[in-house]
Amino acid sequence: MSADTATSTGTSTGTSTGTTVRQLKTAIPGPKSRELHAAREKQVSSGFGITSPIFIDHVEGSLLVDVDGNKLIDFASGIAVTSVGAANPTVAEAVAAQAKLATHTCFMVTEYQGFVDVCEKLNQLTPGDFDKRSALFTSGAEAIENAVKIARAYTGRPAIVVLDHAYHGRTHLTMTMTAKNVPYKQSFGPFAGEVYRTPNAYGFRWPSGREHAAAEALAALKEMVLTQIGAGNVACIVAEPIAGEGGFIAPEPGFLKGVQDFAREHGIVFVADEIQTGFARTGTLFASEFEGIEPDLITTAKALGGGMPISAVTGRAEMMNAAPVGGIGGTYAGNPVACAAALATIEVIESEDLVGRTKQIESIALPRLQGLVETSPYVGEARGRGAMLAIEFVTDDGITPNPDAAKKVAAHANSSGVLTLTCGTFGNVIRLLPPLVITDEELNEGLDVITEGVKAL
Incomplete structure (x- = not known):
């Protein structure tokens, strides 16, 4: 992924348009985030876990802009909190x-x-x-x-x-x-x-x-x-x-x-x-x-x-x-x-009829996730409703939980500028919780990155 890539919107095809909505100016996490995280470890209880040590400066729609200027696609919504966006003007x-x-x-x-x-x-x-x-x-x-x-x-x-x-x-x-x-x-x-x-x-x-x-x-x-x-x-x-x-x-x-x-x-x-x-x-x-x-x-x-x-x-x-x-x-x-x-x-x-928008998100995302079940022996099931979707990772026997695979795909997505969360009793599930105001372009690009991570397994 090259630095300072252009922002684009408006496709729902699930295929690349040659432009990206992510903007990666540094590695993720960037140097300023790493510096702030080092300071954080001296002040905050270690009992607080962290998905990725990224410090956010502000939010633009469904994009998280970190202190290093990177723009990340948000597939977490603060764990289903910022459904209307984390900086909704209303x-x-x-x-x-x-x-x-x-x-x-x-x-x-x-x-x-x-x-x-x-x-x-x-x-x-x-x-x-x-x-x-x-x-x-x-x-x-x-x-x-x-x-x-x-x-x-x-x-x-x-x-x-x-x-x-x-x-x-x-x-x-x-x-x-x-x-x-x-x-x-x-x-x-x-x-x-x-x-x-x-x-x-x-x-x-x-x-x-x-x-x-x-x-x-x-x-x-x-x-x-x-x-x-x-x-x-x-x-x-x-x-x-x-x-x-x-x-x-x-x-x-x-x-x-x-x-x-x-x-x-x-x-x-x-x-x-x-x-x-x-x-x-x-x-x-x-x-x-x-x-x-x-x-x-x-x-x-x-x-x-x-x-x-x-x-x-x-x-x-x-x-x-x-x-x-x-x-x-x-x-x-x-x-x-x-x-x-x-x-x-x-x-x-x-x-803004976000209930209707949620159904649109499902119609775009769930078929793409279900396609991973057909193409990867490590994806046992794709499931969910609306904009609460998940893929469960298994070993090649098709059923044994595979938390390592989930961690690898999540790490690939997070380092590539798509913020994702793992979950599951066995730690083998990646959950997708995009803001309901996410654009089709942002949604599809994030799914592209997750697909890349699955293929890399």
């Missing part, structure tokens, strides 16, 4: 305007309209035609913890059921609910009690075949709840409609709908963790809509704030109101600047 203007008025008062001390407006929007937009209430918080893990608190308060029951390959956060309860040990749980025990794990309907790895995954996984969940825990002891079942950190696993059709119906039959609160899947990421506004699921409670964060820290729990009014007065909240919960950002983000998603 969001930036709303943040600036609110910051001039007030940066903070604490909603539990004195109220402000933005908090109420965000709750109203969430009550309108989330699945389910029933009376709802919302509560705002700061992080995704906070939302999950509060959803569990609300479910326990409503049911008077203690137990939580979660799925294999789940990721729900890094706090004490949410890391207990998370499946993967390293790096999320290793050395941090003992863990919270009354958390039970059951299989997810992971079709690609289901022992008896994809066609049996939904029915057999549902049967396993029912057996655990009815005979091992006791349905009368279960407060909630918490599930991601698509498992995020666990490998972008979309459960086989019918599984989650069956879980929801079973939960309702036994008075168990069904919680959909839409922190990564929510707000247009998967081709619908919420991933639960894919199977017509109407969660009792739904948690959101990430893309909700357009880059500002805000999260929420939304659900049935009688459940949300079960928490005692003062039992939920937080100093920064629903901060006014974050609320302004959330309202602006929702406006952009609606006015």
